Amino acid sequence: MAQGIWIVAEQREGELRKVSFELVSEARRLADAMGQPVAAILLGSNIKEKAAELGKYGADKVIVADDDRLTTYTTDAYVSVIAQLAQAQEPAIILLGASVQGKDLSGRLAARLGVGVAQDCVALSIEDGNLVAKRPIYAGKAYATVTYTDSVPQIATARPNVFELNEPDESRSVEVIDAEFSLDDSQLKTKVAEVIEEAGGKVDLTEAERIVSGGRGMKGPEEFAILEELADLIAATVGASRSVVDAGWRPHADQVGQTGKVVSPNLYIACGISGAIQHLAGMSTSKLIVAINKDPEAPIFQKADYGVVGDLFEVVPALTEALKKVL
Amino acid sequence: MNILVCLKQVPDTESQIKIAPDGKAIVTDNIKWVMNPYDECAVEEALRIKEKFGGEVTIIGVGPKRVTEAIRTALAMGADKGILVDDPALTGTDSLGTARVLAAVIKDLEYDMILCGKQGVDDDSAVVGSNLAELLGIPQVSVVVKLEISEDGSVVKAHKEVEGGAFVIEAALPALITAQKGLNEPRYASLPGIMKAKKKPLDVKTIADLGVDAGEVGESGAKIKVIQITPPEERAAGKMVEGETPQEKADKLASLLHEEAKII
Structure with missing residues (x-):
């Protein structure tokens, strides 16, 4: 048996x-x-x-x-x-x-x-x-x-x-x-011809303990620098919403949601993400969710443990500075 | 080069999912059905290979009559013909049963490659493709973001997405490939394409036509049984971080993360 x-x-x-x-x-x-x-x-x-x-x-x-x-x-x-x-x-x-x-x-x-x-x-x-x-x-x-x-x-x-x-x-x-x-x-009909490691050796979204994610509210690809800075400080991986990936601001491998990665980090910080249902589906098993968004009615706040209504271009850099003090 | 694409029809990703009163299925009224997004990438890749090497693209679907809409969409994109297996005995079929049906269709076809989406965005199992490759005894490469085929059409080099990078896998054809988003940008069906698609052959078959035993499919043949379907657990109400200035809110948030949640 x-x-x-x-x-x-x-x-x-x-x-x-x-x-x-x-x-x-x-x-x-x-x-x-x-x-x-x-x-x-x-x-x-x-x-x-x-x-x-x-x-x-x-x-x-x-x-x-x-x-x-x-x-x-x-x-x-x-x-x-x-x-x-x-x-x-x-x-x-x-x-x-x-x-x-x-x-x-x-x-x-x-x-x-x-x-x-x-x-x-x-x-x-x-x-x-x-x-x-x-x-x-x-x-x-x-x-x-x-x-x-x-x-x-x-x-x-x-x-x-x-x-x-x-x-x-x-x-x-x-x-x-x-x-x-x-x-x-x-x-043995398949063989591995090459193993490509992503530059910087960052932790994959599906394995990351902390994720800082950006949405349409980021306004453009270069603005992700402020998320990268926060992510570097707290050892997080940067993710993105589908609209950001569809716009070509970030690669598909960064997408969180139903047609991207489904993630379960300890901490998920959503910046400028309104919270489309297919995005929420991909991150709602995160243990702690923080949402930073201009729009107080954004659906992401329904899932957030901590919500900040405000301009992410002001709040995110200020958060990075504030965290430098406590770390 | 002849290519087969296995295709599924799923609820649009913007759909709200409601659970049926019996707790074993979802409510399908008012659902907008679409081609599985990963299958769109599979169809697109098949069309690009055909454009380069010639040959035929055949779309294979398993499911009720409405699935013909998704197959017609693929035909309108440029595929040549479709096959739908529609049989009441298929209700409740699991991944292995679906793979058996697909294998029964495919055993009579000539092909160099099979393309599938990496998973259906409904059941999220990502199992049918590898089940099918095993039943057919051909190599598989899953979660592929880039595909190169040798000039003589005998070997495929597939970039498989893995955590933190990619494996480049070489496989002899015929092989089964599952498509990840990013493999390509699927085209839209053009109006002339849609008109042409109406005249393209779309065969509907039953499992008896394929010689599949009813005991191997449907609920009776399923190896995986659903006990119940439940909604996600509600998250406890969150806290809005108040403050006069962005600076003040950021400071409060930092201390909440550090002291209350103790997560940073």
């Missing part, structure tokens, strides 16, 4: 990404409720030394697949290895990050195993031995609570920045196991 919860750890350039620890933490809570073990699957090359970190957050064992062809994520190689392991060991549940990698991997893995996947979950629980997942639909205008039928394993991806991290326990020991798998080069 299927046993245990697996998480698929995510690494880039040999460094574990934060969502990996969020997955282990949540898997530990679910596994304790079921009285079952947690295993982390770690794929990469020369990656074994990272296994202990996963143990500190609650993994009982780490299954390491070490191979040069697993250095950087490719759908073909990763799905092949994880499917082989899952078919041999039959975990009850597999959790992945709802990152670009996790979303790509989970769909293909699910089809290979003939099971369902619940994508981008914000809450997970166990009912009658089945995984129950809550996930936003329509970019968060509604939530669907779903479960599985006829699916072993039950696969879900967890939205980054949502699941609480366990306090790392330095004394926890973890069993590290070498995975048994085979990779057939003829099955």
Whole structure:
């Protein structure tokens, strides 16, 4: 019978990404409720030394697949290895990050195993031995609570920045196991020709703990300098509304909303954003929302924890100065 | 080069979403249905490839009759023909079931590339594309913002958006690509395009035509079951920061963030 919860750890350039620890933490809570073990699957090359970190957050064992062809994520190689392991060991549940990698991997893995996947979950629980997942639909205008039928394993991806991290326990020991798998080069039909890192190494919006976002009220692309300055001070990533992206002031990768990034930072500062429904859908799970807008009737104030009615060209620089004093 | 585009019709992103009394679906009255925004990018990219390499663009949709509107829009943009799978047995079909239906359509077609949107902006699952690529046994590259095809049309180089950068992925064709916004600027259908689209072939098929077993689709075949749909949690009422001058408001906000919320 299927046993245990697996998480698929995510690494880039040999460094574990934060969502990996969020997955282990949540898997530990679910596994304790079921009285079952947690295993982390770690794929990469020369990656074994990272296994202990996963143990500190609650993994009982780490299954390491070490191979040069697993250095950087490719759908073909990763799905092949994880499917082989899952078919041999039959975990009850597999959790992945709802990152670009996790979303790509989970769909293909699910089809290979003939099971369902619940994508981008914000809450997970166990009912009658089945995984129950809550996930936003329509970019968060509604939530669907779903479960599985006829699916072993039950696969879900967890939205980054949502699941609480366990306090790392330095004394926890973890069993590290070498995975048994085979990779057939003829099955690997994609290859990574190049990895492009964005200049400045800024944190992606979906992973950012703080976001300073600008809308139509910014009046032009050069005016974003005042948001960049505030963002630099508080280690935030700059985002934008759809109208700003459509106007060509900011690249699409900066767009927050239903056809952009859906974000959950600890702090979201919306500057000159009126709050169109498709924008609100993309940021309303932020933990604290600040809105700065000239128009007191702007819908963004309905979502804001702190609202400032005023000219952002005066308020934002003044806020930056004021924060310099308290930091 | 023959290209297939899988297309979905979704509520416009400006739509308010209301939950049906049974708590398991949304209210679809008064919804404005549009082509999924990411699928517009997929259609546009297919047309650009056709313009360069020749061949045909075929649009495939799964869903009720109204989906023909979205398919006609793609035909008006310049696609050559459409196929809609419309069958009452499809109600309640999940991602894997949809992928099975698409795979059944595609198995009889000749193609070099399949393009899909990176996700539907309704269910937000981003699963059908990779499910379909697996069922067809072809490589996939998802969330693509730039696409280059070798002169001989055998290899695709796709820029895949990842957190904080991009991976450039090479794949042999045929391959399945999912489109991210930014891949291109979708064209509008021209008036002559709209007129021409009315005469383009649009086949409607049932699952029996495709040899798909009713048990594999619909609610009975779904691996994922919806227990309930709920509205988002209301946020507690916020606080307006008062002050005589912008300076005063900014100072107050800074201290609220630092001392009350303790977030900075």
